[in-house]
Amino acid sequence: MKQIFYSSLIFISIFIINFSCTNKTTQEEENTEVSESTSDKTEQKYEWTDCQNCGMPTNDFPNWQVMLKANSENLAFCAPRCMFIHLADSSNNVATSIEKMEVTDYYTTQKIDGKTAFYVTGSDKTSPMGKDFVPFAKKEDAQNFMTEHNGKKIYSFGEINKEAVVLELK
Ligand SMILES: [Zn+2]
Structure with missing residues (x-):
């Protein structure tokens, strides 16, 4: 019985550690996504206007x-x-x-x-x-x-x- 208690305790600890890690990763991913979309915006700032030389779109x-x-x-x-x-x-x-x-x-x-x-x-x-x-x-x-x-x-x-x-x- 004691053994079961300890194993479940270990299991729970592992679960908690894993969970906090996952949480961190998710946050990091979110941060990466934010910076990526910012850089996307920088790339997309181009306005494909009419041609500077001939006026075609x-x-x-x-x-x-x-x-x-x-x-x-x-x-x-x-x-x-x-x-x-x-x-x-x-x-x-x-x-x-x-x-x-x-x-x-x-x-x-x-x-x-x-x-x-x-x-x-x-x-x-x-x-x-x-x-x-x-x-x-x-x-x-x-x-x-x-x-x-x-x-x-x-x-x-x-x-x-x-x-x-x-x-x-x-
Ligand atoms: Zn042109």
Whole structure:
């Protein structure tokens, strides 16, 4: 009888310990959830407004849209083409004050860093705006795309200057 009493006591203690642990975990999870949703909000602060260059609604082109942050301002574009035309325009000072740039990877359709992306030109794939710089996070994907779609050249972001924009998009 005594043994049963002790075992149930142990069982109850374990139960209490477990319960308090579970409680803690739940609280921690809740905290994590709160911070996650806060960071989500930071990511979602983008307003996919009309394209800064051509005026088309950028939300209509989730597989091409570009978000550029320059001078603490978010600028949405329907496709890389419109962004590069905007950057090549020396009457604005956007090109010299880029803080962040997210383009859409053609294969994965994920938003990727536009400054480290690889851009294929001259392919048989056109964006909503026509000839374009088609972005990829991985150089390997850019090479595969170039082979599959008759591309002409792979550019890094730094190589796309005004001359390249005129040459590739005309
Ligand atoms: Zn546009």
